[in-house]
Amino acid sequence: MLLQLKNIFKWVNSGGQRIFLLKDINLNVHEGEFISVMGPSGSGKSTLLNVIGMLDAFDEGEYQFLDESVHDLREKNRANLYKEYIGFVFQSYHLLDDLTVKENLEMPLLYKKVKGPERKAMVADMLDRFNIVGKKDLFPAQLSGGQQQLVGIARALISSPKLILADEPTGNLNSKQGEEIMELFKQLNQEGVTIIQVTHSEKNAAYGSRTINLLDGRMV
């Protein structure tokens, strides 16, 4: 078991009313799964992803990640946990505009204090694997959307995470680019990486091994 969510609730108080963002979520994820999360806008897909990614807190319930109780951890330990095991891919790529492709890839390794020569080797490896060696000195603004997302995925993968969380990874791409990215995810999943993606498209959801549907913060 990679992670387990038990009776997760998340809410905000607005105008004296409690609005539920997540309601009684129970979810078990095993290593090697490829899960697609679907649902209309505002149904809580991204919130769920952020909770799983430990970027966002929840108000009630239990969260076990690799036998650690996430709800009992302090912020710093939580950060250490996701730094070690989770990679993030975003709809709008979120590359650092001031850094080149190579430097963007290097960033997570710097925060993990990986030594210089090893870092260089890992970056070179990743550039090679994604076939973007020729783009390594370009800045994000000089790349197409598909290429930027490629870099985004490469960056998420560079620290060899067990889990990749992808929030509408193809949302800003045209269909051809989107297909390529989904193929890449499929391939990564076959190599053993667990993936949870949020998507609007039935077609993309089909790449996954399991689909979860959300409506108003509740799993249906």
Added chain:
Amino acid sequence: MFKNHIKIAWRNLIKRKVFTSINILGLAIGFGSSVLIYLFLSHHLSFDSFHENGDRIYRAVTEEHRDYIDHEASVPPAFAKVFRENYQYAEKVAKIANWEEYQINVDDGNNQNAFKEDVVFAESDFFDIMTFPLVVDTGTRTLAEPNTAYINEDMAKKMYGTLDVLGKTFLFDNKETIEVIGVLKNSPKTSLITEGIFISFPTLEKFNDFSGLETWSGISTDLQCFALLHPNQNIAEIENVLLELPKEHRPNSKNRHEYKLQPLADIHFNPDYGGVNPGLLWIFAIIGLFLIVIASINFINISTAQAFYRSKEIGIRKVLGSFRQHLFWQFLSETFVISLFAIALGVVLAILFLPSFNALFELELTAESLLDYRFFAFMVLVLVLVSFLSGSYPGLLMSRIVPVLALKGKLNHNDTGGSTTRKVLVVVQFAISIILIVATVIISKQIDYAINSDLGFNKDSIVMVGIPEEKDVVQLESLKDQIQRIPGVTHVSNCLTSPGGSINSLGTSFKYSNRPEYEEFSIELKPMDEDYLETFDIPLVAGRVFFKRDSVTEVLVNEKVREKLGVNSAEELLGKQIEANGGYIKATIVGVVANFHDIDFTEEISPILMAYEPRWFDEIAVKIDARSTSNILAQIEEKWSGLFGGYIYEPRFLDNRVAEQYEAEQRYLSLSKVFSALAILIGCLGLYGLILFFVGQRTKEIGIRKVLGSNVANILALFSMDFFKLILIAGVFATPIAWYLMEQWLQGYTYRTEIHWWIFALAMVSIMVVTLVTISYQTLKVAMTSPVKSLRTE
């Protein structure tokens, strides 16, 4: 990691060029000023530090206890010998006398020139106390011999054009021929004694000068007495023992002396005995700090305002595993890079402006002291301090940003925080500027008041000409008569000196009518002739002017004497007998004159005694018609040279001399002018940065307002009102502080200007005007953009 930080920092700076330039320029001005202030302070702190036995060198000084306590950096001339011979405290004791602006004539065949120079008469032991090493000397001869002198290298070159000067002579004060028997190494500029000519003390006897006598009867400010004490002496104990000296030598004097030993290190910093006011140095240091604080505030404001634009980057970094401390150090390294540039630019600015700074404050600071390791340490300290001061708050603020919100772009400007802090900091900046402006206005008002208010005598169109040599009455009268006949000359008076802006003063004891004892106060003696009052427009309030006699039988006093004596009316004084100057003057009061300011406005008007005593005359006062000044001056010179051939003719205008009394104040004024201008400039840079940000932030709002019918003026008002509110708040804080500080400063003046409310209003209004000018360009640019454009971009 550090390399990475610096790299990112560099790219960020390049990307936001305007903000980066504002930050660097502002900080550079702050740093540059602090470099100049560092030079200024280290100049003062290094004074007299070159003497080998400096910790054992003391100057004997006097506390004069009368109706109030006065301090003199001198002792009676007989003190030195007694302290040397009757006590065992000192290894060496020596006295020196400083004479200012005396004529030197050099004539060694190929070289002939005459100039005025400050000289020192020094006992030979003086050179065993202080470290003024000889570079050339005769070996056997010392300054114990009369008519000998040491001169320093610069003076040797000036006088003879060579360092080979042993045995050469010069004529001093058109009287004594002096032989040079040694050449001294030039002393450092930071020295109490900077004169280049040291004439042997025994020579002084030939001038029949007070300082050359072995007397306890009084004190001449020319004289200083130094001692090299044996090691480990208890100063308080010695001072206690010295209390017996006045009892023994001045048993009857109303002026009770107490002799003190002042350490060499104290001399430059003790205003009681003519040192600089350490308060002034503190003011400099604080102003330097102010400027750096203002520049740091700019930095903080601009960075926190910018935080929003960097929130995405911060969010990504956090998601990628950055901890808060990583981000904090990242921003600190950016600040460090900026500060590094600013410091380099600041040092360059400081070196460029050093000559103007020197000219302004009459200093001779050199950039050489910047090569010192201490300066390097100072710079490193300032660099680290400023980086932390201005980098840590924005760093803290930005590292706190919540990544989920930042990545979704759901953060608004208020969420990045710091807007309250920004307002507080802007208020601080405005307040500092207001205080500096108020100080500038009040100092200039005080100077204006001191120079332009009625001094009780007329100082305009009066030329003072020296009487360099004692002449007999007939000759002086004849010269006066000749000058009187020059067309354009209205009045001429021979006198000791002018009523105010005086070149010298004679304080003496005073006994009134049939009172048994001498009065406790000292009276100022003004020798003059019968035309003095008319020349200077000093009105008589009672009686008449004295008649000229061979000896002093009739005198005038001023109103102050009446007040001090406790007499009710001026008429009552008329016909009373007085005694002064130890019985030398015994005369009748025949007239009372109105009070006039004989000293500057820091001091009370003195009680004054006026008598006809030609032997003490030092100057001729000539009242002229201002329309043909140069012509008249030339004619006076012609007559004057007839009597004083061989002397240098140097007419001085009295109004200039009065103004010169306020040189220190003029310097304060330049200081506050320069620094308030700098403070305002740095502040404006910051405001410009802020308005750039505000305008960017509110583009959409402005667009909507315009669609709804608002015009350009409304929008300008919208932005300026925000700042005006802050200025008013700053005014509320600055007013009491400025009022208190300036009130303290004005306390130093007996006669002073008032602090009016309009000065504070003026300061605030001028800051408002400057603010308006600063923000209008950016505001107007946005306000005049078509709303279609600004609304579409959202």
